[in-house]
Amino acid sequence: MPDHFTSLETGKPFTQCCACEGLLSEKDMYIVNKSFAAGECVFELAMCFECREELNSKLSEESRVAMFDFMHDHADMEKREATLGSDSDTEDYIAKCLTCGVDAKGLNNYTLGGMFSGDHLIKGPFPMLICGSCEDKLNETISDETRDVWDKFIGEHFPGPPSEATLPTGSKPVFL
Ligand SMILES: [Zn+2]
Numbered sequence: 462m463p464d465h466f467t468s469l470e471t472g473k474p475f476t477q478c479c480a481c482e483g484l485l486s487e488k489d490m491y492i493v494n495k496s497f498a499a500g501e502c503v504f505e506l507a508m509c510f511e512c513r514e515e516l517n518s519k520l521s522e523e524s525r526v527a528m529f530d531f532m533h534d535h536a537d538m539e540k541r542e543a544t545l546g547s548d549s550d551t552e553d554y555i556a557k558c559l560t561c562g563v564d565a566k567g568l569n570n571y572t573l574g575g576m577f578s579g580d581h582l583i584k585g586p587f588p589m590l591i592c593g594s595c596e597d598k599l600n601e602t603i604s605d606e607t608r609d610v611w612d613k614f615i616g617e618h619f620p621g622p623p624s625e626a627t628l629p630t631g632s633k634p635v636f637l
C-alpha cells in the first residue's frame with residue numbers, strides 16, 4: 462500500500478471500515494480519503510463500498526447528480542483515462558488536482574482519495590487529488606442536503622471533533 466493512503470493515526474494501512482467496522486480485508490473494495498491542511502493530515506477515513514453506497518443512497522438523485530456533474534464538468538475523465546490508464550505510477554494520478562490541474566507540489570490543502578481491494582490500489586478514476594480551492598468550490602456546489610448527510614455521518618462515526626467541525630482551512634471535509 463502506498464504511504465499516501467496509510468492511516469496517519471496508526472502509521473499502518475487501515476484495517477476497518479469507519480462506518481460498519483467490518484474488516485477491510487474481508488470487503489471487496491473500500492475507499493480511503495485523507496484531507497490535508499497546512500501539509501498535515503487533519504481528517505482520514507476508510508469506508509467499505511457497501512457503506513459508501515449506503516451513504517450515497519441517503520442523498521437525493523439531484524444531489525448525486527450535482528456531485529457527479531462537478532467532477533465531470535471540471536475534470537476531463539476521458540483524457541485522464543487515456544493518459545494514465547490503469548497501470549501508471551501512483552504518483553502520476555495525484556501529481557495534479559483532478560479538477561483544476563494545478564500542480565500538487567507546493568499545495569498545502571488538499572484531499573486524497575484512493576480505492577482499494579485488500580492491499581491493492583485500484584487505478585482508474587482513483588487515486589485522485591482535489592486541491593483546497595476546488596474543495597471549496599465543490600462545497601459550494603453541493604446541496605445543503607448533501608452537507609447535512611455528510612455532517613451527520615462525520616458526527617456519528619468520528620466522535621472526536623463535533624459534527625460541525627471544520628478543517629483548519631475553514632472548509633469541511635469532502636467525500637471523494
Ligand atoms: Zn462498511
Ligand SMILES: [Zn+2]
Nearest residue numbers: 558561592595
Ligand atoms: Zn483544484
